[in-house]
Amino acid sequence: MLSHFFEQIIYGLTVGGVYALIALGYTMVYGVMKLINFAHGELFTLGAFVGFFFLVTLDLGSFWGPVLAISLTVVGVSGITALAGRLLERVAYRPLRDSDRLAAVVSALGASIFLQNLIMVVSGAKYRAFGVDLLPTTFIQFAGQSVPVARLFVFLTAVVTMLLLYVFINNTRFGLAIRAAAIDQGAARLMGVDVNKVIAVVFVIGPALGGLAGLLVGVYYGQINFDMGQLYGLKAFTAAVIGGIGNIPGAMIGGLLLGLLETLGAAYVSGAWKDALSFVALILILVIRPTGILSERVAEKL
Amino acid sequence: MLILSLAGLTKTFGGLVAVAGVTLSIDRGRIVGLIGPNGAGKTTVFNLITGSVKPDDGHVFFSGRTINGLKPHQVVALGVARTFQTIRLFPKLTVLDNVLSGRHCRLTSGVIASFLRLPSQRLEEKLVLKRAMEELEFVGLAETWAAPAGSLAYGDQRRLEIARALATEPKLLILDEPAGGMNEEETAELVGLVRRIRDRDVTVFLIEHDMGFVMKVCHHLFVMENGSLIASGAPKEIQSDPRVIEAYLGQDEIET
Numbered sequence: 001m002l003s004h005f006f007e008q009i010i011y012g013l014t015v016g017g018v019y020a021l022i023a024l025g026y027t028m029v030y031g032v033m034k035l036i037n038f039a040h041g042e043l044f045t046l047g048a049f050v051g052f053f054f055l056v057t058l059d060l061g062s063f064w065g066p067v068l069a070i071s072l073t074v075v076g077v078s079g080i081t082a083l084a085g086r087l088l089e090r091v092a093y094r095p096l097r098d099s100d101r102l103a104a105v106v107s108a109l110g111a112s113i114f115l116q117n118l119i120m121v122v123s124g125a126k127y128r129a130f131g132v133d134l135l136p137t138t139f140i141q142f143a144g145q146s147v148p149v150a151r152l153f154v155f156l157t158a159v160v161t162m163l164l165l166y167v168f169i170n171n172t173r174f175g176l177a178i179r180a181a182a183i184d185q186g187a188a189r190l191m192g193v194d195v196n197k198v199i200a201v202v203f204v205i206g207p208a209l210g211g212l213a214g215l216l217v218g219v220y221y222g223q224i225n226f227d228m229g230q231l232y233g234l235k236a237f238t239a240a241v242i243g244g245i246g247n248i249p250g251a252m253i254g255g256l257l258l259g260l261l262e263t264l265g266a267a268y269v270s271g272a273w274k275d276a277l278s279f280v281a282l283i284l285i286l287v288i289r290p291t292g293i294l295s296e297r298v299a300e301k302l
Numbered sequence: 303m304l305i306l307s308l309a310g311l312t313k314t315f316g317g318l319v320a321v322a323g324v325t326l327s328i329d330r331g332r333i334v335g336l337i338g339p340n341g342a343g344k345t346t347v348f349n350l351i352t353g354s355v356k357p358d359d360g361h362v363f364f365s366g367r368t369i370n371g372l373k374p375h376q377v378v379a380l381g382v383a384r385t386f387q388t389i390r391l392f393p394k395l396t397v398l399d400n401v402l403s404g405r406h407c408r409l410t411s412g413v414i415a416s417f418l419r420l421p422s423q424r425l426e427e428k429l430v431l432k433r434a435m436e437e438l439e440f441v442g443l444a445e446t447w448a449a450p451a452g453s454l455a456y457g458d459q460r461r462l463e464i465a466r467a468l469a470t471e472p473k474l475l476i477l478d479e480p481a482g483g484m485n486e487e488e489t490a491e492l493v494g495l496v497r498r499i500r501d502r503d504v505t506v507f508l509i510e511h512d513m514g515f516v517m518k519v520c521h522h523l524f525v526m527e528n529g530s531l532i533a534s535g536a537p538k539e540i541q542s543d544p545r546v547i548e549a550y551l552g553q554d555e556i557e558t
Contacts, residue, residue: 173402173405176395176406179392180392180395180399180403180406183392183393183394183395184390184392186354186390187390187391187392188392188403189354189374190352190354190378190384191378191404191407191467191470192375192378192383192404192406192408192470193406193407194375
């Protein structure tokens with residue numbers, strides 16, 4: 001019984017780590033631009049497909065061994081999704097920077113549909129299977145329980161990536177520029193911050209993290225599909241809202257919480273209600289605390 | 303030596319002519335005021351200088367080069383900094399982080415170096431911190447460095463905006479109503495602060511409605527009304543200029 005519960009916790013943290021990685025992309029873009037990048041889920045899918053291309057189509061593993069192949073794939077996936085994110089910003093968002101908020105939302109939805117169909121046209125509508133187990137199938141003993149190494153790998157990759165991002169945002173000068181631009185773009189500009197550069201960097205980091213999450217999901221579950229980003233994107237968006245959209249630690253915590261809620265719900269309530277539970281959580285947060293669990297409530301001074 | 307000159311600067315918003323062919327020059331090392339009734343176009347002139355608004359016509363020359371058409375962060379990098387009529391600090395960031403944000407444009411290392419924390423970057427950050435604390439001491443806010451900017455008293459927030467602007471190492475500092483919302487004591491202190499800024503070889507160009515302050519601190523005044531310059535001269539001359547008195551006293555007739 002206890003071991004079943006423990007297993008669910010580990011599984012929840014694994015799924016949650018993935019949600020958190022994707023949620024960071026939503027929250028960073030929202031923080032600086034006050035825009036929900038609805039095409040973010042498709043960048044996640046792109047990451048999975050680029051990973052598939054490197055690991056299965058090119059079969060890098062049989063040439064260079066698993067460690068080098070995985071490292072190269074990580075670099076390739078984050079590089080290509082970052083490039084795609086940068087392009088997306090230039091084509092779909094920058095021309096609309098000064099127009100109505102709604103125009104950018106419509107453009108984001110359009111970009112999402114376009115990217116999803118592009119991936120389908122290029123790689124087909126079938127499920128793609130990685131075929132071989134890329135992650136180790138062994139278990140390690142932890143606190144008297146056996147933990148699958150693959151899950152641990154996914155969770156730790158997510159956590160380490162998030163910690164690096166956290167340090168970058170809070171302890172570097174460029175991170176400070178991002179935080180300043182998130183509060184007041186106009187004032188940041190007049191203090192010498194190149195806001196276009198800030199936006200470009202945000203649209204490089206966010207998609208790279210999303211693409212990395214896609215790669216993790218691909219190698220962990222072993223199969224990918226052109227519309228996988230839709231549900232993951234929606235869940236991660238939910239996680240970002242639960243944590244407080246625009247808030248970086250919030251996205252991390254929201255992702256982990258949502259992962260736990262989902263797996264515990266699936267295990268103890270009903271597997272069929274898994275998605276419903278997530279979205280009920282979203283609705284509850286929006287009703288009870290629309291600013292998310294981590295947002296501080298500061299009385300606005302006039 | 304001239305530091306700033308505006309030549310035929312014009313800006314219209316829809317049908318409204320906010321700034322109509324303003325031409326003026328400012329000598330380096332002076333404290334110069336821009337006064338005039340509300341809606342005269344003073345803040346628009348400031349926005350045109352800093353690049354937040356693009357002129358329809360005319361030129362802005364700064365230190366001998368044309369700067370209109372440059373983006374705001376490029377103008378800052380050349381040495382023009384400003385504060386705002388309504389305070390625009392980053393309220394959730396600490397006092398120190400606010401000042402550090404002003405140092406951003408003077409950093410030489412890029413995004414990747416800042417992430418890798420290379421030794422050169424560490425040294426740079428140390429110097430930057432020192433500079434930022436010096437600016438806080440200069441405006442008398444060193445003790446509050448760790449507090450969120452939004453928690454400071456109003457007058458302190460105004461001084462913090464000045465420290466943040468000074469952190470960009472400006473040659474020209476533009477102050478939009480620096481004494482706005484300050485009490486008499488704070489305004490008196492501000493006179494000293496503005497003079498000390500000038501003593502650092504920073505030229506000051508300011509908008510202010512508090513005439514006592516303007517007369518005390520400024521070497522030279524420009525007067526605007528309905529988008530045009532109507533007078534220019536030493537504070538004493540301006541005070542007795544009939545057109546200026548007309549502009550201030552006859553406001554109601556002109557506006558309707």
